[in-house]
Amino acid sequence: MAQKDHMIDGNRPTLCMPDGQKSCFACCPPIRPAAYEHLTHTNIVKRILRENTADFDSRGEEVRPITGYSCWALGYLDSEYKVIGCLLHPARHGGLDHRFRVDYGGKCGREICPEAKTFSLLSSPASRFWIRLADGLDSFAYSSRKENPLFHLLGWGGPLLSRIAEEERDKIPTRESFLSGYVFFGTALLPKGNAYLLRKVVVPGGIRLLKEEKFKCSFERFSMELSEEFGRKTPPASDSTASHLLDLEQDFKDFLRLHLGFTRIHLHEALLLKEKVDLRIERFRRTST
Ligand code: SF4
Known part of the structure; x- marks a missing residue:
């Protein structure tokens, strides 16, 4: 979900970039084994992300195809090393899309996971209600299907999630309070x-x-x-x-x-x-x- 084109919207949280504290990088690149869970490889992945960020040449034009399960363009987007995303994304290059450099066709900008699609169809108040359930998660936990309850909850579909958000609109849920009530x-x-x-x-x-x-x-x-x-x-x-x-x-x-x-x-x-x-x-x- 790391920064797909149609998910960028400054007025409401998006599932891939909900706030300045975390992001979802679960589908970058989307060629991992089915049960892949990056949380079990946190230290290695952090090292790779730091190296990718340090080695990244923003003025480079070289095309280097993705090999294996990791993309050389996935790195840290902030100086505090909290937000993880695509270093080639147009949002970082004055609107110019540099993702051609990984030779992945239009796939990076086009693909979107079903949960992000459902989330993008919620109203602004509903999306703000649901994203609170991920408060306190860092990018690694937020990108994990096991740790982030939104992956599971979004599977129940937009109409149900919208109705619950409407019903609970005056409340500020935490993950724990919501799941123990519902x-x-x-x-x-x-x-x-x-x-x-x-x-x-x-x-x-x-x-x-x-x-x-x-x-x-x-x-x-x-x-x-x-x-x-x-x-x-x-x-x-x-x-x-x-x-x-x-x-x-x-x-x-x-x-x-x-x-x-x-x-x-x-x-x-x-x-x-x-x-x-x-x-x-x-x-x-x-x-x-
Ligand atoms: S080029 Fe960017 S969007 Fe594509 S897989 Fe790599 S990090 Fe993800």
Whole structure:
């Protein structure tokens, strides 16, 4: 997330550069093994970042492709060595983009992680509410999926996060106070695969349910029942469509693919399934709220 073009906005926090104390550098460069966690290599990464910063020649034009898992242009952006980001970014070069020097095509300016995308769609007050949950984290903890709760929470989707921020607008949460109040977010359910269900159940007026342990348990059971009842049991037809390409709501497509296991499906089958699932959701919502 280190300083993507479409994330620079002086009027509101962005997920990659929320304030002058920290930044997210988790996706620079985006070619690491799936379970990579830089926190386990903090000392080595800090040394590399210091070397990159010291060796950086801002007037250079040389093209040096990225090799291995680390980019030579990732370094410290401030004199206190707190904020980590791209030394070639146009924001540091009077608007001129020098990222061609790593020979990565347009990828550096274009790529954005799903969480940053969701965050960028929140209103300014909502983004300011949520970013408080990362107060006190340094750039290393902030860039870690394990340490930064925003990575997990943003998986539940913009509509839910916006409603919670609205509901809590007069409060100033800390990470601890928020997570101990909203017990639901202690669930082991996969946020992206269940965001559709949760949105349909609680966004219409049941946000308070997220503070009840009883609701968390019954929602977990409900989610499991749907997966057992509607989950894919036979291989997809060869002429079916990749489910992420269907013309349906994004969180329903995520539910289909990640929770029910339909990587491919015909649109009419998906619509039929949606009708059945929506009926079940409505029944569950009426008994929960
Ligand atoms: S050139 Fe900049 S944006 Fe691209 S991977 Fe390197 S540090 Fe990240």
